Amino acid sequence: MKYKQWYIAAALALLVLAVVCLYQRQTTSTVRSGYTQAGVCDEWNELIAAKTNQKEISLSVDGKRLAKNDIQPYMADDRQLMIPVDTLRDVFLCNVGIYDHKTLKAYRNDRSIEAEENKEEIVINGEKEKITNALVFQGRSYYLSADVVAKGLDYEVEWDASANTIRFTDIRPEASKLPSAFDPRLYGLDAPVMNQGKLGTCWAFASVGALEAALLPEESWHFSVDHMSLNNGYTWEQDTGGEYTMAMAYLLSWKGPVREEDDQYGDGKTDTSLRAVKHVQEIQIIPSKDQSAIKRAVYLYGSVQTSIYCEVSGENSESSYYNNAQNAYCYIGTNKINHDTLIVGWDDGYAASNFRTQPEGNGAWLCMNSWGTGFGDGGYFWVSYYDSNVGIYNAAYTKIENTDNYDRIYQSDKCGWVGQLGYGNEEAYFANLYTANGDEVLEAVGFYATAPDTSYEVYVVNKVTGEADLTFQKKAASGSFSNAGYYTVKLDKPVLLSDGDRYAVIVYVRTPGSERPVAVEYTSKDGAVIANLSGNEGYISMKGTSWQSAQDKYKCNICLKAYTKEQ
Numbered sequence: 001m002k003y004k005q006w007y008i009a010a011a012l013a014l015l016v017l018a019v020v021c022l023y024q025r026q027t028t029s030t031v032r033s034g035y036t037q038a039g040v041c042d043e044w045n046e047l048i049a050a051k052t053n054q055k056e057i058s059l060s061v062d063g064k065r066l067a068k069n070d071i072q073p074y075m076a077d078d079r080q081l082m083i084p085v086d087t088l089r090d091v092f093l094c095n096v097g098i099y100d101h102k103t104l105k106a107y108r109n110d111r112s113i114e115a116e117e118n119k120e121e122i123v124i125n126g127e128k129e130k131i132t133n134a135l136v137f138q139g140r141s142y143y144l145s146a147d148v149v150a151k152g153l154d155y156e157v158e159w160d161a162s163a164n165t166i167r168f169t170d171i172r173p174e175a176s177k178l179p180s181a182f183d184p185r186l187y188g189l190d191a192p193v194m195n196q197g198k199l200g201t202c203w204a205f206a207s208v209g210a211l212e213a214a215l216l217p218e219e220s221w222h223f224s225v226d227h228m229s230l231n232n233g234y235t236w237e238q239d240t241g242g243e244y245t246m247a248m249a250y251l252l253s254w255k256g257p258v259r260e261e262d263d264q265y266g267d268g269k270t271d272t273s274l275r276a277v278k279h280v281q282e283i284q285i286i287p288s289k290d291q292s293a294i295k296r297a298v299y300l301y302g303s304v305q306t307s308i309y310c311e312v313s314g315e316n317s318e319s320s321y322y323n324n325a326q327n328a329y330c331y332i333g334t335n336k337i338n339h340d341t342l343i344v345g346w347d348d349g350y351a352a353s354n355f356r357t358q359p360e361g362n363g364a365w366l367c368m369n370s371w372g373t374g375f376g377d378g379g380y381f382w383v384s385y386y387d388s389n390v391g392i393y394n395a396a397y398t399k400i401e402n403t404d405n406y407d408r409i410y411q412s413d414k415c416g417w418v419g420q421l422g423y424g425n426e427e428a429y430f431a432n433l434y435t436a437n438g439d440e441v442l443e444a445v446g447f448y449a450t451a452p453d454t455s456y457e458v459y460v461v462n463k464v465t466g467e468a469d470l471t472f473q474k475k476a477a478s479g480s481f482s483n484a485g486y487y488t489v490k491l492d493k494p495v496l497l498s499d500g501d502r503y504a505v506i507v508y509v510r511t512p513g514s515e516r517p518v519a520v521e522y523t524s525k526d527g528a529v530i531a532n533l534s535g536n537e538g539y540i541s542m543k544g545t546s547w548q549s550a551q552d553k554y555k556c557n558i559c560l561k562a563y564t565k566e567q
Contacts, residue, residue: 042077045077045078045079046077048075048079049075049077049079052075052161053075056164057072057073057075057165058164058165058166059083059087059165059168060166060167060168061091061155061168062169062170062173063169065165067479069084069086069087070490071086073087073143073146073166074138076136078132080133080145080147081145081146081147081157081166082136082143083143083145083146083149083166084141084142085142085143088106088144088149089300092108092149092153093108093177093296093299093300094106094107094108094153095108095189095299095300097187097216097218098142099188099217101218102116103115103116104117104142106144106152107179108153109175109179110125110179111125111152111153111154112124112125112126112152113125113148113152113153115134115135115148116135117136118133118135119135120132120134122148124151124152131145131147133145134148146168149168150168154170154171155168155169155170155171156168156169157169177296178292178295178296178299180348181345181347181348181349182295182298182347183347183366184345185380188216188217189216189217189302190213190216190368191209191213191216191302191303191368192222193368193373193378193379193380194225194370194372195370195371195372196225197266198239199238199266200238200239200240201225201229201242202241202340202341202370203242203243203244204228204229204242204246204247205225205370206305206342207228207244207247207305207397208224208225208228208257209303209342209370210302210303210304210305210342210395210396211223211278211280211400213301213342213344214301214302214397214398215302216302221257221277221278222259222261223256223257223258223260224256224258224262224263224264225260225265226264226266226269227256227258227262227263227270227271228251228257229242230270231250231256231272232247232250232255233246233249233250233253233416234528235527235528235529236528238268241338243307243340243393244305244340244395245416245418247305247395248395248416248417249413249417251280251283251397252283252416252446252486253414253416254276254279254409255276255414256276257276257278259277275403276403278400278401278403279400279401279402279405280399280401281400281405281488282397282485282486282487283396283397283485283486284395284398284484285395285483285484286304286394286483287394288392289392293483294343294394297396298343298345301396301397303343303344303368303396304343304394304395305340305341305342305343305395305396305397306342306343306365306367306394307339307341307389307390307393308329308338308339308341308387308390309333309335309337309388309389310329310339310341312329314371314375315371316374320357321356321357322356323355323356326354327377327381327382328350328354328356328364328381328382328383328384329381329382329384329387330359330383330384330386330387331357331387331389332357332387332388333388334388335388337389337393341367341368341369341370341383342369343365343383343390343394344366344368345365345366346363346364346366347363347366347382349362349363350362350364350382350384354382357384359385359386360386361385363384363386364382364383364384365383367381367382367383369381399488406444406564407564407566408437408438408563408566409562409563410432410434411562412521412536412538413520413521413557413558413559413560413561414532415521415529415531416486416521417448417450417519417520417559418520418521418522418529418531418556419519419520419521419522419556420450420514420516420518421516421518421520421540421550421556422514422515422517422518423542424516425515426511426512426513426514426515426517427510427511428509428517428518428540428541428542429506429508429542429543429544429547430447430506430518430540430550431504431505431506431507431538431539431540431547431558432504432536432537432538432539432558433464433502433504434503434504434505434562435501436498436502437499438499438566438567439497439498439566439567440496440497440564440566441495441564441565441566442491442494442497442503442505442562443491443494443563443565444489444490444491444562445477445491445505445560445561445562446486446487446488446560446562446563447489447507447509447560447561448484448486448487448519449483449484449485449486449509449511450484450511450514450516450517451484451511451512452481452482452483452484453481453511453512454480454484454509454510454511454512454517455509455510456477456478456479456481456489456508456509456510457477457478457507458476458477458478458491458505458507459474459475459507460474460495460503460504460505461473461474461503461504462495462497462503463502463503464502464503465502467539467547467549469504470506470539471544473506473544476492477489477491496567503562505562506544508544518558518559520550520556520557520558520559521556521559522554522556522557523555531555531556533557536550537549537551538550538557538560539558540554
């Protein structure tokens with residue numbers, strides 16, 4: 001009897017739910033067809049969304065399943081699929097920013113999306129439309145409706161419930177993702193122009209400018225050049241000059257950046273007790289003379305630091321290679337680089353006739369210099385695509401995080417990538433041993449890809465007693481990098497460490513075409529770098545079985561860092 005009563009109660013509950021759904025279907029208005037799930041029972045939508053979000057939602061773009069990310073898509077209670085805004089940059093190749101902490105603006109060539117948090121009215125490719133919850137802030141991130149992404153960027157989108165996957169397909173794959181010209185000043189993305197004066201600090205100004213540009217428009221910073229140029233671990237003075245590898249060493253070791261107001265430029269003094277106000281976790285080396293790659297990095301990350309040979313030395317100087325009237329520079333020759341500047345934009349149609357030295361064709365990079373606003377066009381000038389040196393050496397600052405991302409960094413290479421080790425082929429293993437300074441969680445490691453298309457595997461060994469334990473490896477992560485540079489790799493599963501634990505982080509790399517794929521720090525012949533080997537324990541191996549001490553045999557430190565959080 002009790003079973004019969006249960007069936008009757010269940011049937012009545014279903015009947016009530018059906019009536020409610022039917023009522024809502026008749027009374028709920030649709031904002032726009034295809035954008036909402038209006039007309040469907042709210043309770044049912046919420047149940048489906050909750051069930052869907054219990055599993056990881058994957059993204060697939062043009063048939064390629066994307067790697068996992070810290071910030072995942074989710075299904076809202078009205079069953080709208082919501083995409084992390086960061087995905088627009090990393091996956092859909094958009095120039096994207098949050099202005100005034102509430103308004104999203106995203107551009108990809110001739111396509112655009114503008115939406116304000118919790119506002120129904122949005123602008124897609126110049127046309128106003130209405131949609132509920134197009135842009136929302138949840139947790140620590142902004143999310144945009146997948147339907148808005150699809151319409152704004154010319155994709156078809158479908159929900160594959162069986163695979164819990166959002167699938168995007170480009171309906172204009174032949175269209176260029178980048179515009180023929182780009183000027184950040186038109187979008188409020190221009191960092192302030194500074195003046196290096198008579199010191200040889202152009203490299204530091206370019207690096208600081210790149211950091212500031214990368215954080216716009218969400219954050220506006222003014223970082224200290226003095227601190228970078230006086231605390232980078234190298235022995236060179238400010239008037240000696242420098243290069244972007246010095247900036248990389250300074251930033252990746254968390255010595256900086258610090259605020260300009262805390263260490264002001266030009267007084268010859270610095271404060272070594274200052275702590276970094278941001279953590280730089282990734283710097284990519286953009287391929288030499290690859291116009292598409294440079295444009296993409298500028299469009300996505302704000303700028304690219306590069307080097308040129310420059311006869312001009314300030315706002316009042318002249319050169320046979322510089323057209324003052326057009327603010328246009330082009331050097332064709334064999335002289336070596338002597339100045340760092342910042343590529344912030346481009347114009348494919350910039351006329352070759354604007355240059356005193358006639359280049360092969362049209363096109364130029366828009367560069368921000370470090371000679372004050374009196375030089376060029378308010379501190380900006382044009383460098384021909386065909387200049388002999390521009391675009392050969394390039395760095396883009398691609399991942400800058402808040403300082404609460406990790407609590408501690410373990411490292412032995414304070415001067416960073418000075419040289420390379422290997423066994424005459426493209427494969428090698430390298431390792432560093434560290435001792436936990438508390439009860440911690442090992443969450444990530446950082447290392448250099450010394451050439452493009454490097455694939456890697458990361459291993460961790462806890463409670464190491466000696467070199468022999470390095471063979472007891474447990475894979476913790478794997479992947480590949482398209483560009484050379486420094487990368488932070490999160491472990492698939494964090495590793496618990498107890499205070500005093502001796503642990504090893506191990507990396508296997510395969511770098512096509514390389515004979516020495518492992519980045520190391522050592523004392524350089526010119527005296528610019530004096531490596532401190534004391535107390536460090538690093539190893540290198542051909543097969544991951546027999547290991548050689550980096551310090552004892554090769555007199556160097558392995559460039560391999562570890563990042564932990566307190567338990």
